[in-house]
Amino acid sequence: MHDLIHDLARSISGDEYFRIKSVDSWNIAAKVRRASIWQCNEHSRIFESFHESERLRTFLLPPRYETLTKQVAHDFFLKLRCLRVLDLSHICVRDLPDSIGESKYLRYLDLSFTTIATLPESIGSLYNLQTLKLCYCKQLAELPKSTSNLINLRHLALEGCKISTPPELGKLITLQTLTIFVVGKESGCGIRELKNLTKLRGTIHISNLENVIDENECKEANLKKKEYLDKLTLEWGNNNPRGVAVDEEVLEALEPHSNLKTLKILSYGGVSFPRWMMSGNLKNLNTVSLIQCLNCQQLPPLGQLPFLKKLKINGMDGLKHIEGEFIGGSNKVIKGFPSLEELELVNMPNLEEWCGAREGDMPCLGTLKISNCPKLQRFPHLPSINNLEIGDCNERRWYWPLDFFNP
Template sequence: MPVQMGRLKSLRTLTTFVVGKSTGSPIGELGDLSHLGGRISILKLNNVVDGRDALQANLKNKKDLKELELAWGSEDADHSEKVRDVLDKLQPCMNLEKLTVKFYGGTSFPNWLGDSAFNKIKVMRLVGCHYCFELPPLGQLPALKELFIRKMKFLRTLGLELYGQPFQPFQSLEKLEFMEMAEWEEWVPSGSGGPDFPCLQELILEMCPKLRGSLPCDLPCLKKLSVEGCGVLHDQRATATTSTSTNLNYNSLQELEIEDGCQTSLLSLLETKLLSRLRIRNFNDIQCLPNINRLQSLSLWNCPTLSSFPEDGLPTSLTSLYIESCRRLEFLPHEMLAKLTSLHCLSICNSCDSMRSFPLGIFPKLTTLMIGNCENLESLCLVEEEGAVENLNHLNELDISGCPNLVCFPQGGLPTPNLTRLEFRRCDKLKSLPERIHTLTALQDLDIRDLPNLESIAEDGGLPPNLRDFSIYNCERLRASSSSVGGDYCNWGLQALVSLEEFMIGGRGSDEILETLLKQQLLPTTLHALWIKELSTLKSLDGKGLAHLTVLRSLYINSCKSLEFLPGEALQHLTSLQELHIKDCPSLQFLPEEGLPPSLSCLRIYNCSGLEKRYQNNTRQDHRIEINDEVII
């Protein structure tokens, strides 16, 4: 910080103060800034010599200060008595509402931290206080709503000292989070006779690998529970005796997340009547889900032993279902799927290996369908049921990726009049897109990538007329022209797409497509952004094919290793061009002598050795130049 900060006696806002060591401002400079208010972070407190210097900061009398962060220099902070004395002397005013302490190295906290006189503190964060063996009596802070404890590697027991005496603890706490507590083993209840956390709505436990025993047994207001990386934790319901099990209270639980090998006993919480969201990740010991009554959202990720859904099927209230990396899981039978009348979003990835055909039209409200890495999927079919076509009226997004055996779609095309996004990626055997794709008049985004056998995309009527974003990448057998009339015209109807604003073309096989589009000026005049990527043989852009793009704002040229020059006259016609990005084009030695369009505001060059040398010391430009992320002008 600048020296003599203390002379700014009327200063009211200072968001950050970095304590100087041999140079800069010492912490005592804050003493005369009595009008400071709002929020301040005081950093590098390891530079404070002793507690007397900290006392001079006079935080206790800064009555307008609402948020305070006190941070030492690193996680390897000094843990001598001096550090505790410094924190003790940095006691803030009682009006404080938010307090963060980071990388404090003391073995205990000063008495003011947790004093009930701080009756306005709503948020408390203790981060990286490694050497503290116990927490302060934070349960006595009457207004505390959110408490975050992270990286206290020597804390082994969370016990009575946290709750404090003599009052009922945590009367206002709504959110409690413990993260990266490497040695924490035991969570002891207060024994007060009532709930330890009577208002708690959200509890998050993450990366507490040694925590044993049970969760607090009486959380009457808890709405969300998230447990990750707590592999030895047992739920109280699994271990309670008959005499105590009737006192368990999770009746308000709505959202449950269990991740990374937590004990399966936590699944007993699925019995909670109000549970509406369930996410299970990285579970190795679950074979079948129990019956779930009122779920609205279900996410299953990396459950390699899971092989079946509940016997009674999934709840009809389900609106979203995500299944990923559950290969043994059998795809639901047709009659069970038909009961999911509320389903809006379905995502299946790396799962359901037995699925060979997916039935479109079975879900009356489905808006989003994503299928990824389903190796045996061969077709999308339209179910032969009354109302199937009408059901597809709701579908807005269809994404298919990593399905190497997918070869066919419903005859006559997709009856999805409201589809706005369509994506196909990494489908090795796919030779053509759905028939009559031009009838998808609501489609705005079409993305086709890594389809090595794709031969046609719009042979029977052209592309959808209202496309806004169109991407082609690594479709090596795809051609932009028809050989039936000499091979000299494009049959996609690109030029007629009056709504197209963004176009990306690149990868294997795209050199010839781009040459055709440019040669015949077939790119629509409405383009705002053009990406040209990874074209191996492209040596020059045909200027004629770019000159008519008078509303183009951004031009991106990436990884075109053979590109040697750009058309100067054409670039001059790009009168709306604002950004030109050139990356990984080592053969490109110079930009056009005619210059770049006057509208250009930024030229970005990355990993282009020839251009870097030319523009490194060029200061005679009217636009911003960035080379390898460094601003040159």
């Protein structure tokens, strides 16, 4: 906002807006509605100084208060029952009092980058809450069970958290943002909870897929109908005791909508990729990452994807040969990977050969990274490359095409 517009807005708001600039400016009007604190050395006074401001609706603290008191006073929420917006991100608050449940009008709560360890069950009483941000709250292990009562919640941001999903999250049918969903074994924590969350958009990371009982659960999740999702990450745990066939059935049932732009698959235990990756239906994909899919023996025909720009394959022990199907599929007319700009082949200890590329394939490929592929001896002529990164490979054994690089 331009300074002139900011000053005009402040002059119009009068006593309804309050901004603390220094320790000497604690004369807070009782009818203030919006408060932001920008400079204060007496941190202990921040919360108690607003006890008379019963009309306060917006309370903002900037990130500079890392050393602020670790507790919010119990009566802070009892006094300020009209709060709509509360931003306590980037401070060292460890917990919230149960009295937060009295802020019935609260619509926006940001606790991101705090040291908070638990949230009170009274959170479930905030029926008007629309946004709950808990990004990078690394000490927070779980959400309260009452989270499923937040019937008007639209955005639940959990990036950077190692957190279990509360039961019956599927009740929150207004959710648009759900960045992380951890599949649990307990009742109401299964992947079928995603069934009625038809408004999901943006990014979702579904982890602990080893806890899925069978593919029918995944079909109920109905990812194929979630047309507003742009980025999907599917992750299995490292200690997956189940058979290869079960993982293949699960991934087959997790087919996303064709609008998807970014797909990442982590620690998948199957030998082959699902049919929906073979068909070329996901034509809007621009980024694909296949990480630690150790058992996979063949790559899907990703070369058919017209808008794919970035492809990363890391940790595929079962792959020995990259063949023509990967680049062009069965289509001999359309060139493979027409938009691909960056390609990484990393940690492929048994990869011996990459062949099958035709003249004109990968016309936009500028960056190729090959690392820890000790058995790789041959790969195709790729004249568009201007950035080649090679590491932990036995390059002396390689067959180099005579005109591999641009003249």
